[in-house]
Amino acid sequence: MHKLLVLVFALCLSRGMAMAQQEVRTYHDDAHTVLKELYTIYPDSQIVGNYTRYYATGEREAFVKFVAGKKDSVYTEFYPSGQPKLQLSYAQDVKQGPFKVYRPDGKVLQEGYYENDQQSKLFKTYNADGSLLKETEFVNGFPEGIVREYYPSGKLKSEITYKNQKQNGPAKTYYANGNLETDAVYNNGMMEGSYKTYFENGQVQTEVQNVAGQKQGSFKSYFRNGKLSTEGSFSAGKMHGLAKSYFENGKTRSLINYRNGEINGTAQIFYENGILKEEINVSNSGADSKTLRYYPSGNLQEEEILKDKKPHGTWKVYFDTPEKTVKKVDNYKAGIREGEQLTYHANGQVHEKRMYEKDKILGQSYTYYPSGKVKSETGHKDGLRFGPFKGYFEDGKTEVLGQFRNNRETGTWKYYSPDGKVIKTRIYRNGQVIEEK
Numbered sequence: 426m427h428k429l430l431v432l433v434f435a436l437c438l439s440r441g442m443a444m445a446q447q448e449v450r451t452y453h454d455d456a457h458t459v460l461k462e463l464y465t466i467y468p469d470s471q472i473v474g475n476y477t478r479y480y481a482t483g484e485r486e487a488f489v490k491f492v493a494g495k496k497d498s499v500y501t502e503f504y505p506s507g508q509p510k511l512q513l514s515y516a517q518d519v520k521q522g523p524f525k526v527y528r529p530d531g532k533v534l535q536e537g538y539y540e541n542d543q544q545s546k547l548f549k550t551y552n553a554d555g556s557l558l559k560e561t562e563f564v565n566g567f568p569e570g571i572v573r574e575y576y577p578s579g580k581l582k583s584e585i586t587y588k589n590q591k592q593n594g595p596a597k598t599y600y601a602n603g604n605l606e607t608d609a610v611y612n613n614g615m616m617e618g619s620y621k622t623y624f625e626n627g628q629v630q631t632e633v634q635n636v637a638g639q640k641q642g643s644f645k646s647y648f649r650n651g652k653l654s655t656e657g658s659f660s661a662g663k664m665h666g667l668a669k670s671y672f673e674n675g676k677t678r679s680l681i682n683y684r685n686g687e688i689n690g691t692a693q694i695f696y697e698n699g700i701l702k703e704e705i706n707v708s709n710s711g712a713d714s715k716t717l718r719y720y721p722s723g724n725l726q727e728e729e730i731l732k733d734k735k736p737h738g739t740w741k742v743y744f745d746t747p748e749k750t751v752k753k754v755d756n757y758k759a760g761i762r763e764g765e766q767l768t769y770h771a772n773g774q775v776h777e778k779r780m781y782e783k784d785k786i787l788g789q790s791y792t793y794y795p796s797g798k799v800k801s802e803t804g805h806k807d808g809l810r811f812g813p814f815k816g817y818f819e820d821g822k823t824e825v826l827g828q829f830r831n832n833r834e835t836g837t838w839k840y841y842s843p844d845g846k847v848i849k850t851r852i853y854r855n856g857q858v859i860e861e862k
Contacts, residue, residue: 453481600625687711720745735760770795
């Protein structure tokens, strides 16, 4: 009787354990032939014991142990080759302890430590050859102290100081030859005091002062040979006052007045021989300006007007002559091309004439020979070439007859000899020649 009771109890216990745990399998495919995950759960759906995930090709992808539904072991991911990809320690679902990331060849890519789910202690990142790339000390999940980065040669590339979860203290970067590249100081995450950059040869490239993260006071930059390139001033992070720039031979390259970061008053730009290249007169807090540009010869090249920072009024382009011979005239209103546009031959005769309305060519446009005779007539619609096109010899006889549609040649085009005979016929469709005779 006693043996029977023991047997019944054992059977009940076995049945109870079987009911308490359930194996779960998930699959990559609908046919349930390619296993994806394998784990065990309690009736309340908590995972317990070993959890394994697989690649679609069958190799193990990840493994971890669960206790009462929480990860509680080293979580490991694998490459298809079986090599570890990631190892991260968990305690009751909290990252706790060392972690490592590996390259496919087994070399360590990164290693560090977690405390209570936050990065802690020293983190290191490595190059493919195993040399140190970067090292960072963490406290409560934030960098603390000096963060260092290295070149593959092992030479220091940068060192940045952190304190109280922000950049605080020196921040320096270096060239591969070991020379200083940039030198700054931070206070509560903002640049403070002197900031300098250097050429690879050690010569200072730029120097400026900062106050609470904004450029303030004098600014200078230099050529690689040490000669002054630019000088000016900042106020609250914006250019303010006269800024000068120089050619490497020491001659003035530009003189520009700024006010709160905008050009104010007169700005001049020069050619290296000292001849004025461009002059800008600015008013209305930088919104309005008139610009004059010059050829290297000193002759006027262009005149432009901006109002509210948009093209306005009459713009002119000139030929390179002392007489200011006009080459092109455009008219603008509030940034939109309006009215007649004319271009000229060097002898003063009109070369091309167009009418614009709301920045689109309107009606017929004409081109002319230097003699003043009409060379071509082109129709337009919505700013595109549309309708008849006529080309003329200088004696007025027809040279070409054709049609445009939406800016493309269309239909039959005929080409004439000076004596009025058709010498060629082309048939176009959407700008492409489909027949020629």
